[in-house]
Amino acid sequence: EGLRAVHSFEAAQRAVIPRPDEDMLASWRQFGSRTQPLVWRHGSGRKSLILGSTVSHIENMDRAEGDALLRRLTDWATQPRYVYSHDWKVGDLLMWDNTITLHRAQPYPIGCGRASTRVALAGEEMVPA
Template sequence: MEIKPKNPDSEFVAEVNGVDLTRPLSDDEFATIDASFKRYAVLVFPGQPLTDEQQLAFSKRFGALETAPNYAGKKLRLRNEFTDISNLDHQGRVLDPSDRLTKYNLGNQLWHTDSSFKATRSKCSLLSAREVPPSGGETQYADMRAAYDALPEERKRELDGLVAEHSIATSRKKSGFSEFNENIATQLPPVPQRLVDHYPDSGRSSLYLASHASHIIGWPVEKGRALLEELMEFATQERFVYTHDWAVGDLVVWDNRCTMHRGRPYDLAQRRVLHRTTVSDTETPFDRPTVVRA
């Protein structure tokens, strides 16, 4: 197995070759992959033509899988262990740009972290490219550990202990979508998330940001939103960002606890089909404060 950084300046993205994810991995093989995941945060596996069952089997090596609620209230194409990152309806036809599901999916073009709006956050996501358009549709990743490291020490002290409120409704409102399945508000109420966390696996601290973040708890709403916008702009500077240009058979695994990502626009008349599995973060203890300083 060969694992090397995608480019000399990248400290958070590595390409993995010399392994076949279509077959069961030995414990030693997975241990090598897991160690690299903890070091880099984003792993690119080219040339992996996975079936859904093979993707599920590899994903489960990282932990327990999330299931995806039916956010938009439309009939879905995939089973609920997957999130369908595509422009297809449940019969495999290209969606109309005005379709409710298309409008919901536009929120994926905002910088975000998968499942930050859930009480149990996501450890990682695994995205498998099945069909890609001839141009556009890239995915960008931002390194939240490097962004935190680059902050002035005074700013780091200011952020210590701050907690933001996250919800799926916040991000979709920003992209103009409000037609949620009527059960979503009950299933996924807003949750608190620390703005900065430390991760023992890597020994590093990270910003925890997303378009799902609404405001800072305990602060005036506008003041908190201004801080979140400032940090989002800082953390997505070009020096912290990697852009992945998809090829069929690519599998990308990323750590949702210390990265953000966003999809880029493409011609919605062209088929783009990627299947995502998401692993819950059940292994990292998070003692979230209930009282925050003003």
């Protein structure tokens, strides 16, 4: 607790394009970055880690040390006992609390008819900046 993570679109894109050209970098960097607490308390009282591919580094921490911490936390949070993977069937509907979910899309067949809609409820909890 007390640590802050710097998030950016660039960090997420570098995960799939590790050697971008200057034009790509310029377009990614136009989105800027945002700093969030690494540990956040949900309205239910439970603590949640704000992790993901958008984290570029831990503020005020040596880069190698911060990267190692992020790997350890991600490895812990993605243990099989914490992972849910859905076996989709026609008509399925899934809902989750996005404020406490580390989610990743898995590859799916082109033309499979996938649809995704975001719904925000009134009073939705926001992570403090």
